[in-house]
Amino acid sequence: MSKKKKLMAETELASAEIIHPAEDPKLRLLNVSYIYSKGTPFEMKALDSVSLDIHRGKLTGIIGHTGSGKSTMVQLFNGLTTPTSGKVLLDGEDIWAKPKEIGKIRFRVGLVMQYPEYQLFEETVSADIAFGPKNMGLSGEEIIERVNEAASFVGLPQNLMDQSPFDLSGGQKRRVAIAGIMAMRPEVLVLDEPAAGLDPQGRRAIFSGIKRYNRETGCTVIIVSHSMEDMAEFCDDVVVMAHSKVLMAGSRDEIFSHAEKLEEVGLDIPQITRLALMLEKEGITFPESLYTVGYATEAFAALFDLGEGGGV
Amino acid sequence: MKGFALGQYYPADSVIHRLDPRMKVIAAILYIVASFLCKNFFAFVLLVVSALFLTLVSKIPLKILLRSIRALIFIMIFTAVINIFWFTEPDAEPLLAWKFIKIYRGGLFNALFILVRILAMVIGTSIFLTYTTSPIALTDAIEHLLRPLAKIKVPVHEFAMMMTIALRFIPTIVEETDKIMSAQKARGADFTTGSLMSRAKALIPVIIPLFASAFRRAGELATAMECRCYHGGEGRTKLRILRYHVRDFVALFVIFLFVGGIIAINIFGAKYGWVYTM
Ligand SMILES: Nc1ncnc2c1ncn2[C@@H]1O[C@H](COP(=O)(O)OP(=O)(O)OP(=O)(O)O)[C@@H](O)[C@H]1O
């Protein structure tokens, strides 16, 4: 790149308007675009100059309709793909500054891909979970400790650890795959649709395991999901994507107070929020936006208390 | 990887794209035959002109076409060089002689001719078959053309079905390989550094899941086909019925004209002793 061009690119980056900015973001995307099959008739722009901050230590949910570019975005976070233009900053440093050392970035940002159960290959579950830590060059004891810790986060019972991963159920395979990344103890854990295709109980188990990981280790966690209800229940921050761009991002409260906007782009809002919106149309107001059943119960109780002057 | 997954087929709106695939298979065969028939300089000129003509008519960008040539560049140069050194003319003065190496004028021409011949064949077949014909249409055409063999109990339909399925799954498997490789890279697998042995070993985490899923897919597909009562080719009708149009016969006529032209040039060349024959 010529000096002039470089300067221009830098000023452009400086002028990027970051969505949901943070003082000290864990991850920052600066004007990131990604184009599949560039230079062929099948060219496809999957991300269109996205500038976004992921807050340190938070559990961030990414939602968006199918094909909105969620998977494309999360693969940029750990350097699996290189942005067509723009920069990905981890702790303020460009992850592609030293392309040779991208392997180190992949240990710091752990990515669980969509439908990860097909990546299992070892003879036993514990050996498969140990694959990542082994690649990091850890000692035997350390590996065993991490494998057990990761297995407990995702709720894998001890008696499964010596079975072949090919003999497990779909949900169990999913847990093994997630544990395989968790065992690397990445600073940022990214999960692409970790609960897709699981039953409600399986979903809850996986989500609460991930949340526990976030709270106990203090690591930044990013979850891609279709389910608004899960997002509403488990996430601190929410990023909404639509048509290769970030439509909005912010804390959970901020995002769900724009429930109507979410519906406009074809996303499902939690049923309880929809109910609250309907009631608001009828003239019943709530002090804050409702998105989980827990909050709603309290809010309704408070409402009835006021309405009927005490006991029900 | 992705470029390969999409195959070589290049969607465009050209006369060649619209030709019947059976006619294109025949045309490709005739074109190869023609390039082998070329015997003298003028015949080769006609061959080059025809290759340029095909490129223009097919609307395939030169850049894309060059890609298929690039894959064969080594073989082409190798054959050409071998030809330069191998050629001997007993009663001609060598252009260059150094120890046992002698290079003759005829050798240079020979190398050039062979280069042109390979180039023309690659361009001809890739334009007729790969760039303008989707793989599925191609299998369909081959099944049609080989149908007479079914009379002598060759399982033509089964072969065609196998080919169709294989073609159908190449992109899927390439995509899956990509995905599994990414997933293992995310777990710190390294496919690019280290000795040959360690790199081969690094592929184990890719190959095992790939095979597992290929077998699973094969099983699922077989079940799905059985559920829809697939029972082989007998009495089976086609969704897309191939029909010849006027343009197909025009194209065939042009090709025959071209082959005839080359034969005519050869005969004249032999009669009047045109130079640079091979
Ligand atoms: N390997 C690829 N080659 C070409 N185009 C692709 C590829 N992967 C994705 N795309 C395209 O990029 C766009 C964004 O895809 P992406 O996978 O990021 O969507 P997504 O938001 O993750 O969707 P989903 O919710 O279905 O997983 C889509 O329109 C898709 O067709």
Ligand SMILES: [Mg+2]
């Ligand atoms: Mg996706």
